[in-house]
Amino acid sequence: MKLLVTGGAGFIGSNFVIYMLQQHPNYQIVNVDALTYAGNLENLKSIENHPNYSFVKADITDAQAIDQIFQQGIDIVVNFAAESHVDRSILEPEVFVKTNVLGTQVLLDASKRYGVTKYVQVSTDEVYGSLGETGLFMESTPLEPNSPYSASKAGGDLLVRAYHETFGLPVNITRCSNNYGPYQFPEKLIPLIISRAMSDQALPIYGDGLNIRDWLYVEDHCSAIDLVIHEGRVGEVYNIGGNNERTNLHIVKTILQELNKPESLITYVEDRLGHDRRYGIDPTKLVQELGWKPKHNFETGIKETIQWYLNNKDWWTRIQSGEYQGYQITQYGER
Numbered sequence: 015m016k017l018l019v020t021g022g023a024g025f026i027g028s029n030f031v032i033y034m035l036q037q038h039p040n041y042q043i044v045n046v047d048a049l050t051y052a053g054n055l056e057n058l059k060s061i062e063n064h065p066n067y068s069f070v071k072a073d074i075t076d077a078q079a080i081d082q083i084f085q086q087g088i089d090i091v092v093n094f095a096a097e098s099h100v101d102r103s104i105l106e107p108e109v110f111v112k113t114n115v116l117g118t119q120v121l122l123d124a125s126k127r128y129g130v131t132k133y134v135q136v137s138t139d140e141v142y143g144s145l146g147e148t149g150l151f152m153e154s155t156p157l158e159p160n161s162p163y164s165a166s167k168a169g170g171d172l173l174v175r176a177y178h179e180t181f182g183l184p185v186n187i188t189r190c191s192n193n194y195g196p197y198q199f200p201e202k203l204i205p206l207i208i209s210r211a212m213s214d215q216a217l218p219i220y221g222d223g224l225n226i227r228d229w230l231y232v233e234d235h236c237s238a239i240d241l242v243i244h245e246g247r248v249g250e251v252y253n254i255g256g257n258n259e260r261t262n263l264h265i266v267k268t269i270l271q272e273l274n275k276p277e278s279l280i281t282y283v284e285d286r287l288g289h290d291r292r293y294g295i296d297p298t299k300l301v302q303e304l305g306w307k308p309k310h311n312f313e314t315g316i317k318e319t320i321q322w323y324l325n326n327k328d329w330w331t332r333i334q335s336g337e338y339q340g341y342q343i344t345q346y347g348e349r
């Protein structure tokens with residue numbers, strides 16, 4: 015079985031590549047990644063010489079390069095490659111449309127041309143928009159994306175659906191809630207707060223800090239995708255989430271407590287434009303149909319994650335010395 019993983023040098027993709035090599039010793043994995051600011055081959059150091067693993071640097075919007083990769087014979091595609099940060103999409107939407115919509119179409123086209131057995135689109139709960147105080151996102155919830163990021167992900171999802179309906183491509187779409195764990199780029203809330211708190215820097219909280227996200231440990235996302243690849247009914251959407259809703263303020267205070275740092279580091283800053291208030295996933299379909307069960311509970315998962323960032327300071331300090339710093343200065347002034 016030959017699995018093409020796109021975006022495998024990013025946060026979830028790299029965790030997924032490592033997970034799949036462990037779970038399926040007979041699978042060959044081809045990782046295709048453009049190595050944007052978010053792609054980091056250091057994440058894959060532990061398996062870089064694995065006989066069943068290979069890496070190709072290519073952009074998913076480059077139809078010729080993608081065609082060449084499919085010529086090797088690909089059985090399954092899992093598309094993680096994306097521009098993934100909401101704040102960046104507010105500043106620079108164009109690349110989001112290019113990668114998340116056009117890139118998806120290029121992969122779908124190649125999958126159709128070469129006849130894969132399964133195409134899995136890794137999408138997000140953000141395509142459903144924002145919840146009020148009650149209710150959860152179901153697979154049947156209408157798509158109401160509010161940011162350029164989520165709109166571009168929704169655009170990709172609709173193309174996946176269309177390639178199934180029009181050409182019979184065997185697809186699944188997964189929509190997961192917020193992930194946390196090792197190798198998450200320190201522009202996202204949890205690693206940003208851990209790294210800044212460790213250096214006693216101000217911790218920017220958007221708005222009133224009471225926006226709610228539903229958190230899932232990255233390995234549990236990987237196990238769900240593995241199940242969907244093998245057991246998912248063709249053409250279906252599966253929501254993925256572990257019922258762990260927390261306010262941003264709760265997350266930040268938990269990290270401060272764990273690191274033994276003062277709450278005076280918390281700094282309220284201007285709210286994110288179009289900031290979704292609440293996400294909450296109903297994973298019943300995945301649980302009942304495919305028997306998925308998350309392994310990690312949030313209280314231990316967050317502690318393990320904090321410990322990982324403490325033990326891997328070199329990993330994130332190297333990242334922070336690059337383009338990331340420039341980004342921070344542009345958006346909020348010197349923090």
Ligand code: NAD
Pocket residue numbers: 020021022023024025026027046047048049050051052053054072073074075093094095096097098099113117136137138139167189190191192193194199
């Ligand atoms: P990430 O930003 O850490 O990684 C994205 C990877 O894609 C990087 O390695 C980058 O180099 C690569 N990439 C970007 N543009 C590319 C292109 N044009 N061609 C080839 N490679 C390209 O993102 P992540 O957090 O690991 O998210 C992975 C996927 O999961 C995304 O599709 C995202 O929408 C989805 N998702 C993420 C979360 C989350 O909480 N992080 C939750 C649900 C869904």
Ligand code: TDX
Pocket residue numbers: 098099100101137138139140191192193201202203204206218219220225226227262286
């Ligand atoms: O500095 C910050 N301060 C802050 O208050 C940052 C970076 C974030 N926040 C808030 C905004 C959100 O309410 O924290 C929450 C989480 O923010 P992000 O980490 O940027 O994640 P989010 O916008 O929820 O999107 C994430 O989950 C869904 C991923 O980045 C997406 O790729 C995924 O689809």
